[in-house]
């Protein structure tokens with residue numbers, strides 16, 4: 056690990072102001088992703104701003120009847136919150152499908168949304184990777200590469216990595232909104248749908264956050280009911296990232312919303328696919344995965360996603 | 374407290390700010406005041422600086438659970454957190470849970486059921502196993518919990534899922550499961 060200086064922020068505004076003053080500074084929350092990457096020198100900040108203990112760890116009801124989740128709320132606490140379990144079960148299901156009990160006790164709401172890809176070539180400093188070293192090439196697209204885990208849609212010739220978060224997929228299907236504070240002290244709101252960006256020819260740019268912008272909370276709109284589920288398909292029964300995941304909210308009349316994880320560089324949802332839900336899984340996937348460009352290794356994900364959705368829809372009818 | 378230097382040679386960060394920080398924490402009931410290189414993980418603080426070698430380093434990347442300790446009452450992977458982030462915190466390691474003369478009930482059950490082979494993963498497994506029973510008692514749901522609005526049951530399935538962050542190369546899992554179920558039973562947790 057490269058040496059770095061460290062400080063604790065005293066408030067969200069103080070954290071954002073400090074981040075803008077110090078070159079190459081990063082926020083640290085749970086640290087479960089950032090430290091992992093710092094040990095491999097994939098991330099090498101010269102300064103860490105610890106945002107624990109500045110009052111961002113509460114879950115409050117909003118005036119509209121939704122929930123405002125502080126950026127530092129731990130994944131365990133969010134999953135276990137009685138209001139989340141009752142009114143937003145897709146979120147609890149997605150959270151407990153991710154990582155392990157130990158990691159969820161540390162992982163935070165903002166850190167989880169902003170965790171970086173688990174592409175094995177991104178993690179291997181000896182291999183070219185456009186996300187890690189812009190312009191160096193993409194090892195996953197090289198002859199003979201193993202791309203089984205990687206994305207089938209939303210990709211580019213520069214990068215085919217997936218976004219690894221389970222929680223983010225549930226946040227997308229719930230129409231969650233991210234709240235931030237900028238170094239200037241201004242605040243803004245960003246729908247989760249607009250937080251992550253596709254790789255294009257700049258795969259190292261992953262979000263619409265501006266330099267030093269601190270996530271302070273994630274807001275959920277009022278509950279919309281329906282049968283909510285999160286189906287995660289992976290190589291092991293537990294403690295593995297998704298090959299494909301389906302977050303679904305299905306209403307009694309068959310209408311609803313669905314989002315996919317494990318298939319794209321961001322959590323994946325399309326309005327026209329949601330509209331096709333009453334017609335069944337095949338019709339939904341025709342729209343949701345239209346224009347997919349899988350590799351030979353990961354083409355299986357197209358059928359897997361359709362079958363996972365079919366199972367979800369069958370269960371919702373029970 | 375004697376300070377053991379970290380293996381890496383420290384180059385000061387570009388900002389010119391300090392690469393070390395003072396930290397006070399309570400480890401197994403003992404107060405510790407140290408000045409540490411910011412890079413020292415909680416795991417390396419325990420093992421290299423305080424010589425509490427019960428906590429094991431397996432992967433150093435959050436993938437094996439061998440480094441599991443209890444911080445402020447919750448289990449975490451000590452390899453993926455910085456010691457300097459724990460100012461004021463209370464840490465319990467396997468050394469603070471029981472001693473060879475006074476085994477904690479979970480340790481005794483692991484012995485009785487032969488829940489370890491080489492023993493490398495055992496300290497982390499025992500820290501996790503105790504936390505798992507507390508998490509079930511506190512009503513925290515898991516991936517296999519059926520009804521999210523009811524307390525999770527104390528079943529073998531729940532324990533297996535909740536222990537899945539602790540990997541064992543020797544495959545002592547079946548015996549560990551029996552040990553944990555026995556402790557749960559003596560604590561009168563509902564099945």
Ligand SMILES: Cc1cc2nc3c(=O)[nH]c(=O)nc-3n(C[C@H](O)[C@H](O)[C@H](O)COP(=O)(O)OP(=O)(O)OC[C@H]3O[C@@H](n4cnc5c(N)ncnc54)[C@H](O)[C@@H]3O)c2cc1C
Nearest residue numbers: 084085086087088089153154162163166167220221270435
């Ligand atoms: C072995 C292993 C298995 C895992 N399995 C899964 C899985 O199956 N599913 C899954 O979804 N995840 C999984 N994870 C990932 C885990 O969920 C993330 O590491 C965690 O959620 C990150 O949260 P954190 O608070 O620790 O983030 P940190 O590591 O503290 O931060 C992550 C990033 O977010 C930035 N950041 C943090 N807080 C803020 C803020 N408030 N504002 C702006 N930027 C901020 C940091 O600067 C950093 O760049 C796994 C991790 C490991 C190690």
Ligand code: SF4
Nearest residue numbers: 174176184193214215
């Ligand atoms: S897919 Fe993206 S993250 Fe993976 S090697 Fe290629 S550029 Fe890097």
Ligand code: FES
Nearest residue numbers: 431432433438452
């Ligand atoms: S050493 Fe910490 S999880 Fe493996």
Ligand code: FES
Nearest residue numbers: 490492541542543
């Ligand atoms: S007993 Fe040997 S690693 Fe688990």
